[in-house]
Each structure stands twice: as structure tokens, then as C-alpha cells.
Amino acid sequence: MDRYLHAHEAPWPMTVRLFVLMVVAAFSGWLLDRGEFFTRLVHFDALPGLAPAHEAAHAPAYLTWYVTAAVFFAIYLAYRLYGGSNFREAESIKRRCAPVFNLLERRYYLDEFFLALVGLSDQAARLAFWIDSEVVDRFFVDGWGLLMLALARLCHLFDDSIIDRSVDATGGLSVSLGGTLRWIVRRGLVQEYLLWSAAVMSVLTLLTLPAQRYCLGASVGLGLLAILTLLLVRRPR
Amino acid sequence: MNILSLITFLPLAGALLVLGLPKESKRAVQVVALLSSGLTLVLSAGLYFLFDRHTSGMQFVERVPWIPSIGVQYFLGVDGLSYPLVLLTALISFVSLVASLNIVKRVKEYFFWFLILEVGMLGVFVSLDLVLFYVFWEITLVPMYFLIGIWGGPKKEYAAIKFFLYTLTGSVFMLLGILAVYFKSDPHTFDLLVLLQAHPDWSARFQILIFLAFYLGFAVKVPAFPFHTWLPLAHVEAPTAVSVVLAAVLLKMGVYGIMRVSYGMLPLGFQWFLPFLVIIAVINIVYGALCAMAQTDMKKMVAYSSINHMGYCLLGIAGLTVTGFSGAMLQMINHGLITGMLFILVGVIYDRAHTRDINAFGGLAAKVPFYAGLMSLACFASLGLPGLAGFVSELLCFLGAFARWKVYTAVSVIGILTTAAFFLRMIEKVFLGPLNPKWDKLTDLDAREVCALLPLVVLTILLGVYPKPALDLMNATVVHMASLFK
Numbered sequence: 001m002d003r004y005l006h007a008h009e010a011p012w013p014m015t016v017r018l019f020v021l022m023v024v025a026a027f028s029g030w031l032l033d034r035g036e037f038f039t040r041l042v043h044f045d046a047l048p049g050l051a052p053a054h055e056a057a058h059a060p061a062y063l064t065w066y067v068t069a070a071v072f073f074a075i076y077l078a079y080r081l082y083g084g085s086n087f088r089e090a091e092s093i094k095r096r097c098a099p100v101f102n103l104l105e106r107r108y109y110l111d112e113f114f115l116a117l118v119g120l121s122d123q124a125a126r127l128a129f130w131i132d133s134e135v136v137d138r139f140f141v142d143g144w145g146l147l148m149l150a151l152a153r154l155c156h157l158f159d160d161s162i163i164d165r166s167v168d169a170t171g172g173l174s175v176s177l178g179g180t181l182r183w184i185v186r187r188g189l190v191q192e193y194l195l196w197s198a199a200v201m202s203v204l205t206l207l208t209l210p211a212q213r214y215c216l217g218a219s220v221g222l223g224l225l226a227i228l229t230l231l232l233v234r235r236p237r
Numbered sequence: 238m239n240i241l242s243l244i245t246f247l248p249l250a251g252a253l254l255v256l257g258l259p260k261e262s263k264r265a266v267q268v269v270a271l272l273s274s275g276l277t278l279v280l281s282a283g284l285y286f287l288f289d290r291h292t293s294g295m296q297f298v299e300r301v302p303w304i305p306s307i308g309v310q311y312f313l314g315v316d317g318l319s320y321p322l323v324l325l326t327a328l329i330s331f332v333s334l335v336a337s338l339n340i341v342k343r344v345k346e347y348f349f350w351f352l353i354l355e356v357g358m359l360g361v362f363v364s365l366d367l368v369l370f371y372v373f374w375e376i377t378l379v380p381m382y383f384l385i386g387i388w389g390g391p392k393k394e395y396a397a398i399k400f401f402l403y404t405l406t407g408s409v410f411m412l413l414g415i416l417a418v419y420f421k422s423d424p425h426t427f428d429l430l431v432l433l434q435a436h437p438d439w440s441a442r443f444q445i446l447i448f449l450a451f452y453l454g455f456a457v458k459v460p461a462f463p464f465h466t467w468l469p470l471a472h473v474e475a476p477t478a479v480s481v482v483l484a485a486v487l488l489k490m491g492v493y494g495i496m497r498v499s500y501g502m503l504p505l506g507f508q509w510f511l512p513f514l515v516i517i518a519v520i521n522i523v524y525g526a527l528c529a530m531a532q533t534d535m536k537k538m539v540a541y542s543s544i545n546h547m548g549y550c551l552l553g554i555a556g557l558t559v560t561g562f563s564g565a566m567l568q569m570i571n572h573g574l575i576t577g578m579l580f581i582l583v584g585v586i587y588d589r590a591h592t593r594d595i596n597a598f599g600g601l602a603a604k605v606p607f608y609a610g611l612m613s614l615a616c617f618a619s620l621g622l623p624g625l626a627g628f629v630s631e632l633l634c635f636l637g638a639f640a641r642w643k644v645y646t647a648v649s650v651i652g653i654l655t656t657a658a659f660f661l662r663m664i665e666k667v668f669l670g671p672l673n674p675k676w677d678k679l680t681d682l683d684a685r686e687v688c689a690l691l692p693l694v695v696l697t698i699l700l701g702v703y704p705k706p707a708l709d710l711m712n713a714t715v716v717h718m719a720s721l722f723k
Contacts, residue, residue, distance in 0.1 A: 121530065121655060121658060125527045125659075129527070133466075136463050137466035141466050145402075
């Protein structure tokens with residue numbers, strides 16, 4: 001790679017191509033000047049409000065001389081600077097005008113600018129993708145999914161521990177109640193309790209409705225009937 | 238049977254035939270699938286010559302009562318908005334089936350689900366009854382779930398569930414919106430054409446709420462930021478042909494829904510949402526492109542570039558101009574063609590190299606020049622190089638949006654630059670430089686792959702050089718749509 005950092009002669013394939021291009025360029029220049037060929041090729045109608053195209057297309061005559069002089073001066077300058085074997089004068093100018101030389105040699109730092117821009121874009125791209133995968137997708141989307149999962153588990157826990165156990169407990173209670181009732185009925189206690197209830201109800205009726213005499217007799221009758229039944233029911237035991 | 242019913246249900250007939258074939262007859266299954274899809278494509282293409290380009294009204298209309306008690310109809314029709322998408326769906330489905338001929342696992346089921354998917358996609362674009370639209374919309378979910386979940390990559394189950402849940406969540410909101418407009422309309426109807434005329438009686442508050450419900454359904458499908466994260470995963474895990482259909486057609490259903498349902502039916506809601514829509518469009522464009530740039534997996538890169546490209550559609554719509562709408566619609570078609578091509582090409586290299594890592598390659602242009610040429614063409618078309626299809630539609634989107642949204646449009650240009658950067662870098666890393674000796678035995682495209690790619694390549698160049706035929710198809714509808722907001 002080192003050889004590319006120093007001035008060197010072009011390889012022959014490049015020289016041949018340049019030579020061909022030089023001949024073609026010279027020939028084209030000569031050809032385009034014949035019979036106003038170039039003028040006809042690049043002739044455009046003038047836009048409204050502007051000077052006619054053929055007037056605007058002609059450069060002033062002195063410009064040709066200035067350009068020619070500039071070309072010869074450039075050739076002379078190039079010979080002065082790089083004509084010998086050591087480029088003392090060129091090196092001296094390079095040292096004295098180092099900032100300008102660097103600016104020109106690095107092509108106004110445009111490459112560095114674009115590389116920095118690419119680097120910056122890469123960083124922005126990495127940041128955008130990180131946000132997309134770690135924040136938007138993982139946090140919001142997958143996070144939402146996890147939240148739903150947690151909620152689902154909570155619902156399951158509630159369903160399993162509270163609702164289902166309540167149902168089971170109700171069932172269990174029913175079974176226990178049934179068992180108790182069965183035990184009571186089998187022991188004949190239920191009739192006894194019912195009769196006691198009837199007796200109590202009779203007494204209460206008696207106490208709460210004293211004014212209605214006709215109820216009194218009925219209540220007392222009911223009470224007596226209850227006590228009598230109780231005694232009869234209890235007898236087999 | 239009317240032509241639209243024939244186009245929509247021919248793949249279903251093919252699917253039923255496939256179902257009746259023994260699973261060992263793989264060749265017969267492939268032939269039946271290709272024939273039914275090919276015939277659908279021929280009929281769809283035939284409509285091109287019968288389609289009246291001078292009217293914005295619905296054409297080839299079919300209307301039969303379906304559930305009369307609640308006013309549901311079997312109501313089909315196409316206009317300049319839906320017909321190009323029908324054509325695209327038929328073409329992409331056929332191309333994808335050609336690209337699927339190398340499937341060896343559970344061939345019968347694969348082709349069956351693929352044809353069902355085609356029915357769903359076509360149905361969405363031709364339905365003019367909201368219930369029918371919703372039914373077809375949901376029909377697409379089931380085949381996609383199985384196609385990703387069975388024939389996908391290593392994380393296929395996760396990708397399939399994520400895709401399904403994401404889309405279904407959006408669909409539920411859409412269903413709410415459909416029910417709301419049904420009960421709000423007087424007399425109650427699901428007829429889209431009637432509902433498009435009913436909005437003057439609806440309050441702004443109602444329209445905004447229902448717009449949001451519909452938008453959630455469509456935004457997931459587009460996919461619009463921040464409902465896009467299912468897409469890269471689904472693409473990466475899906476088999477090649479499914480990725481092609483997913484990017485080329487299914488995403489268009491979202492944009493189509495916004496243009497067909499939300500825009501015309503809920504103009505006040507649309508107007509209220511417009512500033513948000515343009516911001517979402519810009520985020521899609523810039524953020525999608527940046528995310529694509531960060532990828533080293535080619536398929537994931539193309540997937541993220543789809544998010545970026547769908548942003549152009551949203552930007553075009555937000556412009557509310559004839560140019561913007563034309564751009565959005567043409568972008569749907571062009572993106573379908575170009576991304577279809579890109580996914581097939583990524584699939585080609587994955588089939589041979591079993592990797593999609595950009596950094597794993599190098600110098601492939603010398604080994605597979607035809608492949609390199611087509612991939613470069615697809616990349617150039619995708620980044621919007623003049624002369625190729627992508628440029629025309631992107632330009633129209635920008636032109637259409639610029640009058641109303643100057644700053645946002647200017648910011649969106651960053652997306653174009655970034656797109657160019659990541660595609661050119663991919664070309665450089667994969668095709669240029671010295672050939673990585675690991676890929677010394679890599680072979681170029683075979684006949685099946687060329688057959689699948691050829692129509693997409695031709696159309697990409699054709700629409701890039703001469704987009705007039707496609708724009709003419711849409712023009713009358715677009716002019717009518719733009720006039721609604723004047």
C-alpha cells in the first residue's frame with residue numbers, strides 16, 4: 001500500500017488509455033468547431049425574458065486568451081515546482097502553507113465528514129434498534145404480555161383459592177349439614193325440635209296477641225297440643 | 238357465477254381439491270395449487286381489459302342477502318383502489334406458490350393453507366359489507382398462524398402466536414367499530430357504501446372514537462409505529478414464500494382499510510387524527526430505516542425496510558391530495574413487487590448458505606453474477622433509484638404531502654438517505670470485495686427461482702419507466718377520494 005502514498009509513474013495500461021483519450025479529445029475539439037457543430041448540438045431556445053440563446057452562448061473573446069495564458073502559466077509553475085529531482089521549492093511552499101496544503105490534500109476533509117456521518121448514522125441506527133427491541137418490543141409488547149400473564153395467574157389464584165374453595169366449602173357445608181340433619185332425623189331429634197319450636201311459637205303468639213281472645217284459645221290449644229305431642233314422641237326413647 | 242366471486246373462490250376450490258388428494262401425491266398437490274392460483278391470476282388480469290378507468294364507482298358488483306335478519310350481505314365490488322390490490326394479490330400468490338415448490342415438509346397442508354390465505358386476502362379487497370370484510374380479514378389470520386407456526390424457523394411458535402395475538406387484538410377493536418357504526422346507522426346496516434354516506438349524521442366525538450377503534454385494527458396490519466414489533470419476528474421466522482405474501486399483500490390490507498373504511502366513513506375522525514398520522518408516518522420512515530440499518534440479518538433488514546416503506550404510504554395519505562393518494566396506492570403496488578423480490582432473493586441465498594448474516598458473505602458477485610444483479614436491482618428499486626418502480630411512488634408521496642406538511646416531508650427524506658445507506662452497504666458486504674472461499678461452491682439462480690422472480694423484475698422496471706397504466710387504473714377513484722376533503 002505504501003507505494004500509493006508517493007508520486008509514481010502511471011502504469012502502461014493507464015498511459016495507453018490516457019493517450020487514446022487525448023487523441024479523441026483533440027479530434028473532438030477540432031470536429032465540434034467545424035460548421036458550428038457544437039453550437040447546433042447545445043443550442044437551446046432562450047427562456048422568455050432572457051437574451052436569445054445564441055447571444056448568451058458566446059463567451060467574450062478575451063476569455064480565450066486569459067484561459068490560454070492561465071494554462072501556460074500553470075505548466076510553467078508545475079515545471080518550476082516539480083521539474084527537478086528534488087522538489088525543494090514545492091516542499092518549502094508545502095511547509096509554509098501547511099494548513100492550506102492539508103485542506104487541499106484531504107479534499108476539504110469531505111471524506112472525514114462523510115465517514116463521521118456514517119458513524120453517526122450507525123450509532124443512531126443501533127440506538128433505534130435497541131429502543132425497538134428492548135423498549136418497544138420487550139418492555140411494552142412483551143411486558144404487556146407478561147403483565148397479562150401475571151394477571152391471568154392472579155385470576156387463576158383467585159379462582160382456585162377463593163371462588164373454587166368457596167364452592168367446595170359450600171359443598172362441604174351442604175354435606176356436613178346433610179350429615180348433621182341425617183343424624184338428627186335418625187336420632188328423632190328433629191321432631192322434638194320442631195315441637196319445641198311450635199310450643200315456643202304458641203307462647204309467643206299468646207303473649208303478643210292478648211287482646212284477641214279468640215286467638216288465645218287457639219294458641220293455648222296449640223301449645224298444649226305441642227307439649228302433648230312432645231311427650232308422646234319422647235316416650236319411645 | 239360473477240367474475241369477482243370466481244376470482245375470490247377459485248383458490249378455495251383449489252384448496253378443497255388439494256384436501257381431497259392423497260398426501261403422498263406431492264406433485265399433484267403442487268399442480269392443483271398452481272393451476273387454481275394461476276387461473277385466479279389470469280382472471281384478475283383479464284379484468285384489466287374490462288375495468289372502466291373513467292368512473293370512481295364500484296364495478297363488477299355482486300349483492301346477495303346473506304343474513305337478512307341483521308342486514309348482512311354478500312356484497313362484492315372493485316374500484317380503482319381495490320382492483321390494483323386484487324391484481325397484486327393474485328400475482329404475488331402465484332409467484333409465492335412457484336417459490337414454494339421446494340417445500341418438502343407436509344406439502345399438502347402447506348399448499349392448502351396457502352390457498353386459503355389467498356381467498357382471505359382477495360376477499361378483503363373485494364368486500365363491500367363490513368361483516369364480510371371482517372370475516373375475510375380474520376380468515377387470513379388462521380393460515381398465517383399455521384404457515385409460520387409449522388413451516389417457520391427456530392422461534393416459529395413464538396412468532397406465530399405473537400402475530401396472531403397482535404392482529405387479533407387490533408381486529409377486536411375493529412369489530413367494536415363495526416358494531417358501533419351498525420347501531421349508529423339508521424336503518425342499521427353493514428353496507429359500506431351506505432355507511433360512507435352516513436357520516437354527516439354522526440357527531441365528531443363518535444367519529445373520533447370509532448376512527449381510533451378502526452385505526453387500531455388497521456395500524457397493527459400496516460404496521461404503524463408502535464404496533465410494528467410483530468413484523469420483524471414474523472418475517473424472520475416465516476418461510477420465504479410466506480414472508481413474500483406477508484410483506485407484499487398482508488401489510489397492504491392495513492393501508493387499504495385506512496383508505497377504504499376510516500377515511501371515507503369517518504372524515505371528522507380522520508381530520509382529528511391527521512397530525513398524529515403524519516407524525517407516525519415520519520417515525521415509520523426514519524425509525525424503520527434506522528432499525529433496518531442496524532441489522533446484520535438480511536431478512537430482518539428487509540422486514541424493517543418494509544416498515545419504512547409503509548411509512549411512505551401513510552405520508553402520501555396524510556397529504557390529502559390526488560398526488561399523495563396516487564403515491565400511496567402506487568407505493569403499495571411497488572412495495573409489493575420490490576419487497577416480494579427481495580424476500581425471494583434472501584430466501585435463495587438462505588437455502589444455499591443456511592445463513593443470512595451480511596458479514597458472513599463477500600465477493601459473491603463473481604460467483605453468482607445473475608443473483609447479484611437481480612439483488613442489486615431490487616435494492617436499487619427499494620431505495621428509490623430513478624428508472625425503477627420505487628422512485629415514482631416515493632416521489633408522488635413526497636410531492637403529495639409536501640404542500641400540507643413541509644417540515645415533516647423534509648424530515649422524511651432522512652429515511653431515503655438511510656435506506657440508500659443500508660442497501661448499498663449490504664451490496665458492498667455481500668457481493669463486492671474478495672470472494673469468501675467458504676462460498677466457493679455457491680450456485681446461481683435455478684429455473685424455478687428465475688420463474689418466480691421474472692414477473693416481479695419486469696414489472697419493477699416497467700412501472701419505473703412507464704407508470705401510467707397503473708396510475709390510470711387508480712386515477713378516477715383517487716380524484717373522487719381527494720375531493721371529499723375539499
